[in-house]
Amino acid sequence: MDVEDREEHRAPESLYVHIPFCKSRCFYCDFTTFVKSPAAMEAYVDALVAEWDMMEPLEAPLATAYFGGGTPTLLSASLLDRLLGAMRERFAFRRDAEITFESNPDSITREKLRVLRHHGVNRISFGAQAFQDHLLQAIGRAHLRDAIEQAVWAARDLGFAHVNVDLMFGLPDQTLRDVEESVAAVLRLPVDHVSAYWLKIEPGTPFAKWHEMGLLNLPGEDAEADMYQLVRDALIEAGFVHYEISNFARPGGEARHNLTYWRNEPYLASGIGAHGYARGERYAMERRFAAYLAAVREGRRPVSERRWIPVEERAEDQVILGLRLAEGVDGHRFVERFGRPIEAVFPGVAERLLAEGLLERRGTAYRIPDAYWPVANAIFERWMGAADIH
Incomplete structure (x- = not known):
């Protein structure tokens, strides 16, 4: 069996679903997100479920599913119930499947957490970013520190087996002391996973414009390196394993869905702006809200791009993605x-x-x-x- 034949026989066992809604747009964000009305969110959920009906049948039960955004938990509890009920009707899952929802601390309620747990969601990822209110406001976040802590404890109380918190460093006016305080705050919470990312100035964002105007007081590369080392040392000392460049987990808390990406395994994608990789082909879904809904209404799966990946590029991806991992x-x-x-x-x-x-x-x-x-x-x-x- 040659390389191409082997590729054809790699059945995806992971699904990424994009929920593109946010209460407001953070100053650093270049993801596919929209600020929309409740009616638009309802129309999107209906379209997403209809898109699932257009997907090819699974060859194997799903091992992981990941709902990213945007802010998936900005949907109402009733819409979450409708969405996840439809997912359960359309997809088979392994008994030990990992199902993750991203959430912003200000968008979650105990009612929503109960809906997620009812439908088998067992991992939740909170976009905290920092634990200083002045930094959260400076980067355009819609929550403050208290909301982070309340959200994490609520998730623990309602039975989530795995909880992640995202942190960012290299933020404007952020100090090493700020990072130290944020890590210490995380370690007081019942979390088994921490993602820690450098700030990257993305073209087209408010931060890119302000940076060009000289209005961002960034820490600089040396300070960022110190921040990264501080995060790493503190989490490892607390019993976390540094298993990927930006990710730390207590043993057994590794993000299985993300390991699919880093091990260059195939995965399916659904929803506006989502990217998938299957059968040697990378594909992207329509990024425009109206165009996505129109395609579904017309009975067309809204895939906007397809690209066959040459074998040399697949080999390159296999090495580069794998080298992100401690393994x-x-x-x-x-x-x-x-x-x-x-x-x-x-x-x-x-x-x-x-x-x-x-x-x-x-x-x-x-x-x-x-x-x-x-x-x-x-x-x-x-x-x-x-x-x-x-």
């Missing part, structure tokens, strides 16, 4: 997928990085040494365009 990129899995070892597909690359100390070998896997995770992008570049699969 590294597994040599056996690479050979199983591509029929040749990493060293043969990327001649000389691994050897040079090993000699420079920027790569290490553990068993059958290559990984980036912990000390070099902050400069991982420079290591990724060494693999780009270097694949020779033939």
Whole structure:
């Protein structure tokens, strides 16, 4: 069986669903989001369910489903009930499936949490970002610190097995002390996963405009590196495993859906602006709200882009995504997928990085040494365009 045939037989077992609504738009955000009326949200849920009916039948039960946004929990409790009831009618799930909902602390209520639990949602991810009210206001968040703590404790009380909190560092006017306080606040909460991200100034956002005008007082690269190290040291000391560049989990709390991405496994996508990867093809859904609804009304699944991924690019993705993980990129899995070892597909690359100390070998896997995770992008570049699969 050649590489293309193997690709055809990789059945997706993960589903990403995009819920594009937000109460307001954060100053750093470039995701596909909209501020819409309750009527528009209801129309979207109806369209999303209709889109599910257009999807090809699953070949295997879903192992993970992830509802991202936007703010999925901005939907009313009744709409969440309708959406998740429809999901259960249309998709089969493994008994141990992980089902995640993203949420902003100001958008959640105990009633909504009960609806999510009733339908089997067992993981919730709160976009906290920081625990200082002045920083939350400076980045355009709609919540304050108290709302974060109340939301996390409510989720614990209502039986969520896994709770994640997102943090950001490198924010305007943020200090090392601020980051230290935020991590300490997280560690007082019943969470088993923390995602910690650098601020990235995205084109087209208010932050991009203000940065160009010289109005953002950013900490700078050295301070950001110190912040990253502080986050890492504090979480590891508290018993979290640093299993991916930006992600930390207590043992057993790893985000299984996101591991699908990092291990370059196939996944399905649904909803406005969602991206999927299956059968060797990456595809994107329609990003415009009216166009998405119109396509569904006309009986067309609103896929706006499809791109067949050359084998060399798949091999590159397999390595670069895998190197984001502490486990590294597994040599056996690479050979199983591509029929040749990493060293043969990327001649000389691994050897040079090993000699420079920027790569290490553990068993059958290559990984980036912990000390070099902050400069991982420079290591990724060494693999780009270097694949020779033939």
